Amino acid sequence: MATLRDALIEARNLGLERLDAQALLGHVLGRPRSWLLAHDGDALPEAEQRRYEALVRRRAAGEPFAYLVGEKEFWGLSLQVGPAVLVPRPDTETLVEWALECLHGLATPRVADLGTGSGAIALALKSARPDARICAVDLSPEALAIARGNAARLGLEIEFRAGHWWQAFGGEAQAGFELVVSNPPYIAEGDPHLPALRHEPGMALSSGADGLDAIREIVAGAPAHLAAGGRLLFEHGHDQGAAVRALLEHAGFAQVQTRRDLGGNERCTGGRLT
Ligand SMILES: C[S@@+](CC[C@H](N)C(=O)[O-])C[C@H]1O[C@@H](n2cnc3c(N)ncnc32)[C@H](O)[C@@H]1O
Structure with missing residues (x-):
């Protein structure tokens, strides 16, 4: 033996x-x-x-380690994961940190997480800000089932909605999010890194010829869904900072900034709706 x-x-x-x-x-x-x-x-x-x-x-x-053991730690939370969701990455904690700074001083803020996957960002925010009213959206019913399970296990209350970005809110008058965060798919179709990520869901990874289709769509719909002065923060590829800044500025956002991840790469860009 x-x-x-x-x-x-x-x-x-x-x-x-x-x-x-x-x-x-x-x-x-x-x-x-x-x-x-x-x-x-x-x-x-x-x-x-x-x-x-x-x-x-x-x-x-090449299967991700997290899928084999069925869990991944993010922001100190143990999340169940499987092939229907992206494995949460440590770089995404940069977005969570920035989001929490934005919420500082706001009581019971309304927050949306677009493309929630395992629920990582929404659950991290809720764990740090129990008073926040958080709505998490995903187009994938399988991903939402995993996110709902994570929320239930962690005892964190999130409103989950299925749908294509802002369409998840239907025709409802939803203007009023003080903060919207999104780690959308942002890899360019045909990017040479995609084959190495083949075990993770394609819809979590790539978005159009330049990888920016999802970000363009979310930026376009943001003014109708954000409160005055509300903030929109994205995670994006290391070489997409300038493009995302330009998209936000063109859409009328002010205080547009980019933050770097632990590796020093431009990783998150956001702005404030004037
Ligand atoms: C990069 S993953 C991010 C997952 C999670 N937020 C994280 O940071 O680990 C992008 C997520 O967006 C979702 N998604 C892709 N296209 C979408 C769409 N049109 N509407 C809503 N969600 C979408 C995918 O299913 C996936 O869960």
């Missing part, structure tokens, strides 16, 4: 990073990494070995 050490070596031979291999083994055995290190000569029972090997093969084929 193989030992834990053998199982880890086999995963490394298939190209897995050591930490990924250890984390998958820990996931299968329900043990922390420290336990694995102390027991690496123990035998790995056959059932666990089969489960582990299946996960290792999927990881070696």
